[in-house]
Amino acid sequence: MFESLQAAPADAILGLITEHKNDQRPEKIDLGVGVFRTAEGETPVLDVVKQAEQRIIDTQDSKAYIGTAGDPAFNAAMQDLTFGDAGDKDRIATIQAPGGSGSLRVAASLLLRANPDVKVWVSDPTWANHIPLLGGAGITLEKYPYYDTEKHVIRIDAMLDGLRKADEGDVVLLHACCHNPSGLDPTEDEWRAIAEVIEARKLLPFVDIAYQGFAQSLADDAFIVRHLADRVPEMIVSSSCSKNFGLYRDRVGTLSLLAADKAAKNVVYSQVNNVVRTIYSVPPDHGAVVVATILNDPDLKVAWRVELAEMRSRLREMRVLLNDALIEKAPGHDFSHLVRARGMFCFLGITEDQVNRLKRDYGVYMVGSSRINTAGITARNVNYLADAIAATL
Numbered sequence: 001m002f003e004s005l006q007a008a009p010a011d012a013i014l015g016l017i018t019e020h021k022n023d024q025r026p027e028k029i030d031l032g033v034g035v036f037r038t039a040e041g042e043t044p045v046l047d048v049v050k051q052a053e054q055r056i057i058d059t060q061d062s063k064a065y066i067g068t069a070g071d072p073a074f075n076a077a078m079q080d081l082t083f084g085d086a087g088d089k090d091r092i093a094t095i096q097a098p099g100g101s102g103s104l105r106v107a108a109s110l111l112l113r114a115n116p117d118v119k120v121w122v123s124d125p126t127w128a129n130h131i132p133l134l135g136g137a138g139i140t141l142e143k144y145p146y147y148d149t150e151k152h153v154i155r156i157d158a159m160l161d162g163l164r165k166a167d168e169g170d171v172v173l174l175h176a177c178c179h180n181p182s183g184l185d186p187t188e189d190e191w192r193a194i195a196e197v198i199e200a201r202k203l204l205p206f207v208d209i210a211y212q213g214f215a216q217s218l219a220d221d222a223f224i225v226r227h228l229a230d231r232v233p234e235m236i237v238s239s240s241c242s243k244n245f246g247l248y249r250d251r252v253g254t255l256s257l258l259a260a261d262k263a264a265k266n267v268v269y270s271q272v273n274n275v276v277r278t279i280y281s282v283p284p285d286h287g288a289v290v291v292a293t294i295l296n297d298p299d300l301k302v303a304w305r306v307e308l309a310e311m312r313s314r315l316r317e318m319r320v321l322l323n324d325a326l327i328e329k330a331p332g333h334d335f336s337h338l339v340r341a342r343g344m345f346c347f348l349g350i351t352e353d354q355v356n357r358l359k360r361d362y363g364v365y366m367v368g369s370s371r372i373n374t375a376g377i378t379a380r381n382v383n384y385l386a387d388a389i390a391a392t393l
Contacts, residue, residue, distance in 0.1 A: 012128070012367055020365045028363035029381050031372040034180075034344060035248055036311055039378050046246045048303040052293040056286075066285055068276040069269075070096020074288040077295035078254045082209060082222055082239050087229030090262045093269035095276065096283045099251040100210045100240030101133060106255055107206065107236050108137035109275045110268070111171060120171040120206065121163065123147075125369070127180040127208075130173065144172070147182045152337035152349055154182075156190050160197055168202040171236075177221035178211035178343025181371040185215060185342055191224045199231060210240040213308045214315065215342035233260045241291050243344070244308055250287030315344060318377040325386035330393055344373050354392040362388035 016032040035043045069075065079094040097103035111118045120139050122130050123146035135141050144162035145155045163172060174194070177185050186194060198205050205228050212221045228235055234257075241252035257272060259265035276283075294300045319338045326335045338346055348370040350358075358364040364385060366372045377385065 016365050016367065019359070020363075023363050023365075025363040027381070027384055029365065029376060029385055031364065031366040031374075031376040034373055035375070036243065036246065036315075036344065037373075037375040039314070039380075041376075041378065043246070043248075046304070046307050048294055048300055048307055049246060049290055051303070052290045052297075052300060055293055056289055060289070063285070065282050068095070068273040068282055070283045071285065071288045071292055073296060074292035075254060077292050078239060078241075079256060081212070081218065081295060082225055082237060082254070082256060083229055084219065084222065084226055086226035087258060091259050091265050092229075092256055093259070093265050093272070094254050094256040095269075095272055096288050097238075097253045097255045098280060098283050099242060099253045100208065100238055101129060101253075102251065102280070102283070103238040103240070103253045103255040104130070104133045104208070105137060106272060106275055106279065107238060108134050108139055109279070110257075110272050111236075112138055113271060113275070115169070118169075118171060119167070120173055121166055121203075122173045123159075123175065123179070125181055126173070126175075127210075130208075134173075142166070142170075146179075147184065147347075149347070149349070152184075152340075152347065154184050154186060154190070156186065156193070160193060163194070163197045163203070164201060166201055166203055169204065170201075171204045171206050172198060173206045173208060174224060176207050176209035176212070176224055177215040178345070180210070180343070181345050181347060181367075181369060183341025183343055183346030184337070186224075188223055191227060195224070195228055195231060198228070204234055204236070205232060206236040206238070208238045210238075211243050211343045212239070213244045213305075214312055214344065218305070218308075229258060232258070234258055241287065244311075245287075245291055245294070245304070247287045247290065250290070251284050252287035252291055315374050318374045318382070319346070321379065321382050322374070322377055322386065325382050326389060329383075329386045330390040333393055338374075344375055345371055346374065348372050348389070350389070350392065357392045358388055362391075364388050 013032055020030045037043055075094040075096055097106055120134055121142045121144050124143040145158035148155050179185055207225050215221045225237055237256040239254045242248045257268050259268050294304050323335050323338045350370045352368045355368055355370050
């Protein structure tokens, strides 16, 4: 049987991890992998997560199955974190999922059940794994304009025109904040204009909110979710706790479904649970209990918000630090888009050949598109990084 298979192509980012690990140069820099890092280059367990885990160890008395929808306390807390006071809660169903990727994959299967000919529009560019997660499930994908690679701005007019070409009932995948890979998000006025097109064209919004709290604030980063929840009859929201709780490998996320009314919500809830049963049966519990413990305890929630603000602040500071260094070391070149971007990622704005030269000559690793994770920048390596970039321009 297996002799008919051929080796799958290596994942670009995972390949970078291996290359960086094997690089013996002490000055090497990893700007590829998508995890937060401290100034010391570590990806630590949050202090508040450790506190919550200790409580769980002391009090949890069973590891029995929790059901296809996951932990009810977690689902309720995450629904509140994502939607706030927006939307009719009688119309929203939320289930636990194994990370944002698991949430996206379950949503893909649900969409195909509802409409085998469903078409999903994704931004150009979008997170690389959106394509295999949705397209690999059998969904037809289209692209709408988003990022201007020359001017390093959002192509908002072209984006709106692109969405106007979508057919009624098409699905539009939106990044709620910290757009991956560009780091550039629409303003609130631009979000309102996008929402108007979605309403007018009767499109189904599908919001991926993987970085809530990493751009501006928990509430601001959920603006488009809450704005749409008060305006559209149906919506899909995929949430992840990987970044804002640092629970990357614990696989913690949710899938929320806004339906036209309570009866429709009950139908879609039954269907999505049935989808889960056919894929992974029940989601992993530990990370979800950690998040529920934090969000449902006032003191722990405050402590989490403090740690989240510290992560957000570090990402902003590193953008400014790199831009300032490049102003000095690469005069005549404009990297101000680094400061305008939000969250972990942005495009450096260099060619793939220059990316390869950075890796070969200086041990600076990033994906071929020049997307960088700003958490890989530190006060200690920023001058070396800026010198390396300047030398390749």
